[in-house]
Each structure stands twice: as structure tokens, then as C-alpha cells.
Amino acid sequence: MxxxxxxxxxxxxxxxxxxxxxxxxxxxxxxxxxxxxxxxxxxxxxTDMQIFDGAGQTVAEIRVKTRKLMHEFPSKKPVVFIDYLTLIQSNECYGGIPIYR
Structure with missing residues (x-):
């Protein structure tokens, strides 16, 4: 969105x-x-709300952005809402098993 x-x-x-x-x-x-x-x-x-609306983000990109927010606002814990989980690109492994889309 x-x-x-x-x-x-x-x-x-x-x-x-x-x-x-x-x-x-x-x-x-x-x-x-x-x-x-x-x-x-x-x-x-x-609010310190950040909205990342880029399509096709990967799990790694979301992780990097979340860590950056944690570093930018160290006294606050980020809350991450993800809309349309099916649009996340994944080519990572989970428990040693490759995940492909």
C-alpha cells in the first residue's frame, strides 16, 4: 500500500x-x-513512525531497516507491521532449508 x-x-x-x-x-x-x-x-x-512502502522487499532488507531504526532511536523498541506478507521476496534459508518463492 x-x-x-x-x-x-x-x-x-x-x-x-x-x-x-x-x-x-x-x-x-x-x-x-x-x-x-x-x-x-x-x-x-x-510519532517516530516510519513507513517503507517499496514493493518486493526481502526479509534481509526489512531486518536492516529495523536494525537501523533501533540504532536511530535506542530508547524505543520498534514495532513492525507488515502488510501483504505474500509480497515479501525470500531467497533465504530457514532452519537450513532453502525457501524459494
């Missing part, structure tokens, strides 16, 4: 917005929703 769509869904679920109204927030949101809009953007901006 593209980063832009994930961000849009996060904003909608966090702020309680209908995604159809988010297409033109200046015109379609009420005044209280507009205030909440800026609060939601501020809250999401304060």
Missing part, C-alpha cells in the same frame, strides 16, 4: 474523518473537524 494511502487512512481513523471528505478538507469539513484535523496532523507528526 502506498505511503500516501496509509497516511490518509491513519488520519481518518485517528481523527474520525470520512475519507471522502478528506479530499477537500477546507470545503468539506466542519469547523470543529478542521481544528481536529490540525491536532491529528500534529499528533502523527510527533
Amino acid at each position: 502506498p505511503k500516501k494511502l496509509i497516511t490518509s487512512r491513519l488520519m481518518a481513523s485517528t481523527g474520525g474523518f470520512k475519507r471522502s471528505k478528506m479530499r477537500d478538507p477546507k470545503r468539506m469539513l466542519t469547523q470543529s473537524q478542521k481544528k481536529r484535523w490540525s491536532d491529528v496532523i500534529g499528533d502523527l507528526d510527533e
Whole structure:
């Protein structure tokens, strides 16, 4: 899923917005929703969330990115969510048995 769509869904679920109204927030949101809009953007901006939306990533690439995050933010433990596990490329071994796609 593209980063832009994930961000849009996060904003909608966090702020309680209908995604159809988010297409033109200046015109379609009420005044209280507009205030909440800026609060939601501020809250999401304060997180250390990283979204990697590249297709065909390997297990090794995901491991490297996770370790980099652990080094970058040593006081925090990363939480990794993977969407579409079937799209992960694998040519590694598991327990000595090669895994092929």
C-alpha cells in the first residue's frame, strides 16, 4: 500500500474523518473537524513512525531497516507491521532449508 494511502487512512481513523471528505478538507469539513484535523496532523507528526512502502522487499532488507531504526532511536523498541506478507521476496534459508518463492 502506498505511503500516501496509509497516511490518509491513519488520519481518518485517528481523527474520525470520512475519507471522502478528506479530499477537500477546507470545503468539506466542519469547523470543529478542521481544528481536529490540525491536532491529528500534529499528533502523527510527533510519532517516530516510519513507513517503507517499496514493493518486493526481502526479509534481509526489512531486518536492516529495523536494525537501523533501533540504532536511530535506542530508547524505543520498534514495532513492525507488515502488510501483504505474500509480497515479501525470500531467497533465504530457514532452519537450513532453502525457501524459494
